Amino acid sequence: GAVVSQHPSRVICKSGTSVKIECRSLDFQATTMFWYRQFPKQSLMLMATSNEGSKATYEQGVEKDKFLINHASLTLSTLTVTSAHPEDSSFYICSARDPTRLAIDTQYFGPGTRLTVL
Amino acid sequence: DAKTTQPPSMDCAEGRAANLPCNHSTISGNEYVYWYRQIHSQGPQYIIHGLKNNETNEMASLIITEDRKSSTLILPHATLRDTAVYYCIVRVHAAGNKLTFGGGTRVLVKP
Numbered sequence: 001g002a003v004v005s006q007h008p009s010r011v012i013c014k015s016g017t018s019v020k021i022e023c024r025s026l027d028f029q030a031t032t033m034f035w036y037r038q039f040p041k042q043s044l045m046l047m048a049t050s051n052e053g054s055k056a057t058y059e060q061g062v063e064k065d066k067f068l069i070n071h072a073s074l075t076l077s078t079l080t081v082t083s084a085h086p087e088d089s090s091f092y093i094c095s096a097r098d099p100t101r102l103a104i105d106t107q108y109f110g111p112g113t114r115l116t117v118l
Numbered sequence: 119d120a121k122t123t124q125p126p127s128m129d130c131a132e133g134r135a136a137n138l139p140c141n142h143s144t145i146s147g148n149e150y151v152y153w154y155r156q157i158h159s160q161g162p163q164y165i166i167h168g169l170k171n172n173e174t175n176e177m178a179s180l181i182i183t184e185d186r187k188s189s190t191l192i193l194p195h196a197t198l199r200d201t202a203v204y205y206c207i208v209r210v211h212a213a214g215n216k217l218t219f220g221g222g223t224r225v226l227v228k229p
Contacts, residue, residue, distance in 0.1 A: 004161075006161075034216070036219075043205075043220060043221055044156075044162065044219040045219075046217070046218070049216065093161045095161070095162075106164045107164075107217055108164070109162045109163070110161050111161050112159065112160060112161050
């Protein structure tokens with residue numbers, strides 16, 4: 001149980017275009033999802049917390065107009081990188097919290113999406 | 119959330135136990151110790167967590183000192199597939215609570 005998927009697994013785009021990444025909880029309903037970014041040889045950095053039906057909460061330094069997050073259902077959150085530039089190339093990872101597993105209160109991570117902006 | 123300190127890297131031999139230390143001297147009474155690992159180019163994977171008592175599951179054991187200022191993750195019989203970055207995180211149980219990842223320990227299991 002507690003499987004999270006991401007699509008696509010990797011994407012290459014041209015500078016200036018927008019890219020949408022999907023994050024799905026496959027066997028549970030996630031009221032809260034998180035988006036992380038990881039640059040090579042660095043740790044994961046939290047970008048934003050996404051709550052179903054409400055606006056996302058962005059971490060300091062993350063541009064909300066550039067990284068659009070939509071959490072329209074209990075099983076799907078999307079991250080859109082708008083007007084992508086080479087410096088946005090990174091490994092984007094989502095996670096979801098299963099509210100029924102309170103004893104663990106952990107997050108289940110997707111496999112990640114590698115974005116390369118040319 | 120309390121800060122953690124881990125060695126940046128360590129090697130261990132396949133089939134032997136791997137003991138991964140973590141210092142969290144400023145941990146609060148209501149903070150849990152969580153361990154995750156990240157295999158190269160994958161999302162992190164939950165391993166184990168604990169509050170005060172030692173814990174064991176099918177993946178690992180977690181030993182927490184009595185003063186809770188440090189802990190050790192034990193992989194009883196390391197395999198090559200255990201090569202990964204291991205993250206020790208301390209956090210409060212709360213809805214929507216964030217996970218803050220530090221540098222972790224890069225573990226290389228050698229044949």
